[in-house]
Amino acid sequence: MRVVIARCTVEYSGRLSARLEEATRLLMVKADGSVLIHSDGGSYKPLNWMSPPCTLREDEATWEVTNKAGERLLITLHEIFSDHAHELGIDPGLVKDGVEAQLQLLLSERPQVIGDGWTLVRREHMTAIGPVDLLVRDANGRHVAIEIKRRGEIDGVEQLTRYLDLLNRDPQLAPVRGILAAQEIKPQARVLAADRGIDCLILDYDALKGIDDGRPRLF
Amino acid sequence: MRFTVERDLLADGVGWVARSLSTRPITPVLLGILIRAESAQLHLSAFDLEVSGRSQVEADVSEGGTVLVSGRLLVEIVRSLPNKPVEVRLDGSKVSVICGSARFTLPILTAGDYPTLPEMPAAAGSIAGDLFATAVSQVAVAAGRDDSLPVLTGVHVDIEKDRMTLAATDRYRLAVREVLWTNDRPDIAASALIRARTLFDAAKALHGTKTVTIGLSPTGGTEHLIGFAGEGRIMTSRMLDGTFPPYRHLLPSESSSVAVVEVATLMDAVRRVSVVTDKTVPLRLSFSGDALRLEAGTGEDAQATEEISINFEGDPINIAFNPTYLTDGLNALEESYVQLAFTASGKPAVLSGRTEKESGAENSYRYLLMPMRYPN
Numbered sequence: 197m198r199v200v201i202a203r204c205t206v207e208y209s210g211r212l213s214a215r216l217e218e219a220t221r222l223l224m225v226k227a228d229g230s231v232l233i234h235s236d237g238g239s240y241k242p243l244n245w246m247s248p249p250c251t252l253r254e255d256e257a258t259w260e261v262t263n264k265a266g267e268r269l270l271i272t273l274h275e276i277f278s279d280h281a282h283e284l285g286i287d288p289g290l291v292k293d294g295v296e297a298q299l300q301l302l303l304s305e306r307p308q309v310i311g312d313g314w315t316l317v318r319r320e321h322m323t324a325i326g327p328v329d330l331l332v333r334d335a336n337g338r339h340v341a342i343e344i345k346r347r348g349e350i351d352g353v354e355q356l357t358r359y360l361d362l363l364n365r366d367p368q369l370a371p372v373r374g375i376l377a378a379q380e381i382k383p384q385a386r387v388l389a390a391d392r393g394i395d396c397l398i399l400d401y402d403a404l405k406g407i408d409d410g411r412p413r414l415f
Numbered sequence: 416m417r418f419t420v421e422r423d424l425l426a427d428g429v430g431w432v433a434r435s436l437s438t439r440p441i442t443p444v445l446l447g448i449l450i451r452a453e454s455a456q457l458h459l460s461a462f463d464l465e466v467s468g469r470s471q472v473e474a475d476v477s478e479g480g481t482v483l484v485s486g487r488l489l490v491e492i493v494r495s496l497p498n499k500p501v502e503v504r505l506d507g508s509k510v511s512v513i514c515g516s517a518r519f520t521l522p523i524l525t526a527g528d529y530p531t532l533p534e535m536p537a538a539a540g541s542i543a544g545d546l547f548a549t550a551v552s553q554v555a556v557a558a559g560r561d562d563s564l565p566v567l568t569g570v571h572v573d574i575e576k577d578r579m580t581l582a583a584t585d586r587y588r589l590a591v592r593e594v595l596w597t598n599d600r601p602d603i604a605a606s607a608l609i610r611a612r613t614l615f616d617a618a619k620a621l622h623g624t625k626t627v628t629i630g631l632s633p634t635g636g637t638e639h640l641i642g643f644a645g646e647g648r649i650m651t652s653r654m655l656d657g658t659f660p661p662y663r664h665l666l667p668s669e670s671s672s673v674a675v676v677e678v679a680t681l682m683d684a685v686r687r688v689s690v691v692t693d694k695t696v697p698l699r700l701s702f703s704g705d706a707l708r709l710e711a712g713t714g715e716d717a718q719a720t721e722e723i724s725i726n727f728e729g730d731p732i733n734i735a736f737n738p739t740y741l742t743d744g745l746n747a748l749e750e751s752y753v754q755l756a757f758t759a760s761g762k763p764a765v766l767s768g769r770t771e772k773e774s775g776a777e778n779s780y781r782y783l784l785m786p787m788r789y790p791n
Contacts, residue, residue: 285443305695317716318693337714368715405563413586414665414763414785 198225198281210267348378416480417504428472432461435468436486447483471647483526535642536630542596544624551618558611559585566657569608589783608655670756672729689738691717697787698738703731744782
């Protein structure tokens, strides 16, 4: 990783033309060959960049970064304040907890959390347009489709609406109602869900994990 | 460094140590396999700070030396090579691997800060490789997979003189296997808790080994290590912390009814009947007279039933199991017949093997299975 702080102008030509006027910026040259130009704020994203594979040709005061598609980033360096390189080694990568999958598993083992007498029919119930996270039955034996999200947004409501439309064409299952279950649900999503007759359910991951799943155990 | 080695020997040696490669290393050196060539031997090693692996491979060494190369890459390369002698040599900062008409060059990793591997703990005794592999696989199946309960992801090994007892449980089932081993010290008494996955992989790889030496670090030491060695291969593993739950009292001492069935027949029936449900939905079994009726599915859903003839003695019983857990238990048996012993429909059942329908139950392996509740 090479980190350069310099007063520079940047010109990009390729699919379109773009220009960064003269200012002090951070230039990053990564081990994979990519070059990124950052300003101090405004966005976490670079102002401009070239992703690998690309080649960097350095002259005294200009850097020319080109890729196979013929795109070109021309960086003119007016004054260099710092230029450092560090060997970072191999990155172990970002570890994300599969929250949605975990929530699905936890809820499938504890359908009684939604209501007394609720039972699981199937996880990942297949429909022609994809699997519904959970198909369960309420205390009266009526089917309910549950879509599980980490954050409940409009998309989730739309998705569940499509599933419900398909599920309700199946006379074995109909009538099927829907529940959007998430750790948090956006107000717009709530309004749309209410309009479509879909219930919302807030899931507390930690509490769900702490609840005994009710399966008899040896100890 | 320069040597020539048989491909199969190299593949075995590399495969053994690759088990201990780190997948998410805190330093990049842990991604490497260390190759040391000296006096007609290759010494391969890998270490992820918890589990270490070492193997010795016979080779024709023309020039000794030590290099560290990417483990993942070495495994892939060796696996893909044709069955011909493999020549390996160090050219400057690259290692060349030449086999038949194929040639690879690998960059070397800096071996400077490679950690020192732990020593194999002092030998406590030994056991035949195939017996050990079978015993471990029989109990490892019942180990938990939930990392929030780390103690239950382990296999508990209890040693008392010439008797070794292996046990694992995920709270829904418990598997216990007793074996005889050759203890080096006559009055030895020790116990260890090892990650089931690690133990299972090591024991499986040592299946063809005549004798596996087991080493245990002395209790009260700073590092709790267990080691396995056999035919030029060594593995050490740090033990899991925590206390394994006491389990012996869970095994019922008597039963109110006993069924005997051929394992293959029961397994086929279980597989067929559980087709109609999710793998976690209860499979219902009714034992009475000389028949076992299996049922799955309820209400308006698809349903399946099958009836098989069995030997049955005692009070008729209706009981429900998780079909996956039941199949796991049946799979773990070495014998052709299974004996299922019950005390009540809400109490755990004990599976054990029988060589013949009429012979007595083998008590060296027991699989205790908790029934599921189901609405009538």
